[in-house]
Amino acid sequence: MILKSGGIAAAIAVAFLSAGSLPVLAQEADAAQCGTDRTIDIAEMTWPSAAALAHIHATILSEGYGCDVAIVAGDTVPTASSMLNRGTPAVAPELWTSTIEDAWAKGIEDGTVVQLSDAITDGTVEGWFIPExxxxxxxxxxxxxxxxxxxxxxxxxxxxxxxxxxxxxxxxxxxxxxxxxxxxxxxxxxxxxxxxxxxxxxxxxxxxxxxxxxxxxxxxxxxxxxxxxxxxxxxxxxxxxxxxxxxxTDPDCTEAAGVTAYPSSPAVVGAASWIQDEAPVVAEYFSKVGLTNAEISELLVYGDENQADAAATAENFLRTKQDVWSGWVPAEVADKVMAALG
Known part of the structure; x- marks a missing residue:
């Protein structure tokens, strides 16, 4: 290589950057892509679908967007209460709001929480069934x-x-x-x-x-x-x-039981409002992640048949359903996630 004027100094500088600064610059680029250097803690609820979704989103945000992500234990009432009062966890990927309806509506009105999308796009299902x-x-x-x-x-x-x-x-x-x-x-x-x-x-x-x-x-x-x-x-x-x-559903109700269909309970992606303000890229991501009832039920079959935990169920979904989740993210993000999965 022919060095021009100041070439030795430039070469040393390049070597220095290559050896030390580039990782820092890469981290800064990842933080900029994620939109925040705050930890995005995602609630892993106690039921299988919400637990698997927590791991799916954690993997995409961590490997695809370079976010600092943590998965934390959760359940509907305590998670919503903590999100409303303390802004943590940052995201609840399948929050059934019917049991916290009034508090959740007030939190949205007050601007402490937001609903980024429907986690289950066609609503939850309850009812009586017979075989096809x-x-x-x-x-x-x-x-x-x-x-x-x-x-x-x-x-x-x-x-x-x-x-x-x-x-x-x-x-x-x-x-x-x-x-x-x-x-x-x-x-x-x-x-x-x-x-x-x-x-x-x-x-x-x-x-x-x-x-x-x-x-x-x-x-x-x-x-x-x-x-x-x-x-x-x-x-x-x-x-x-x-x-x-x-x-x-009220054991203290004294009226005679009546006939009614089961209501479809809303299941949303709930988030602390700071996500929208500090990490709009993450908020945009969560605005696209809804799945149908059938799609979520299908992803749970793998866990049931293989006695797999939520993390393994999420990994199987990411490996086998790229056609579904790649629509949530830019192509380069999907490539990073797939590369991380090997």
Whole structure:
């Protein structure tokens, strides 16, 4: 190499930059790309879909945008309370706001929190389900009333003279709502309601029926691995009546149970407002990350079938569903994430 005037000094300077300063400059570039040097703490909620989403977003923000990211334990009420009062965690990637409706609405009005997008774009699901193959054999079974009229198709293994409705484990809110509907439909003369001892027992009952291709009537919710794995059909329960549903889920309500469909609870990407102010690139990212109920249920199937934790489930999604998540980010960010995954 021919050095021009001052070339030796320039070469030394280049060597110095290469050896020491470039990592610093790279870190500064990453911070600028992320938009903040503050740690972005993401709440990992206690249910599988929200836990997996926390790890998906943490990987993309860390590897793709160079953000300083931390995953912290969370749950709906404590996470929302901390976000509203202390601005941390920065993001809750699947926050069900129905149980914190008033406080959350006030936080948005006061400017302490923001909703960046719908985490589940078509809303959460609750209701009564039957297998798709059962409905294919009996096309008229589209409503709760039609199924209730055919207890003979869903016999109770312990009392074949009646049908069986699989409810929720004792103590769960859905046990109250399902029992209330059972009463409102006057099902007790021709049906039994069965409450399994645990969520795992309910899942096992559903899995056994589908594996054997047997009819089953059951309560369930989504997004979940069960609805992702087994082709179930949700029954029409009519219109949603919020006041009736509130009474059906309140053990102290003295009014007679009524018929109502389950409301679809909003599940949003909630964030402390400083994210919008200090890291608009991150806020823009989270404005695009919504998934459908079916997409989330599908990603959970991997975790269920492989007994994988949230981190492994997230990694599988990033590896196998690049066509989905790459639409959330610029191409160069997607390339960085894929490179980090090897």
């Amino acid at each position: 193959y059962t409905q294919a054999e009996h096309p008229d079974l589209t409503t709760a009333e039609a199924v209730i009229a055919r207890p003979d198709l869903f016999p109770d293994p312990e009392d074949s003279n009646k049908g069986r409705l699989y409810s929720c484990p004792p103590g769960w809110a859905c046990e109250l709502s399902t029992t209330a509907l059972f009463d409102a439909y006057d099902m007790d003369e021709t049906w039994n309601i069965f409450s399994p001892g645990s969520g795992g027992a309910l899942d096992a009952s559903i899995a056994r029926a589908f594996t054997r291709e047997e009819p089953i009537l059951f309560y369930y919710w989504g997004p979940t691995a069960i609805l992702g794995k087994y082709p179930a059909v949700q029954l029409d329960l009519g219109e949603t009546k919020p006041e009736v549903y509130a009474c059906n």
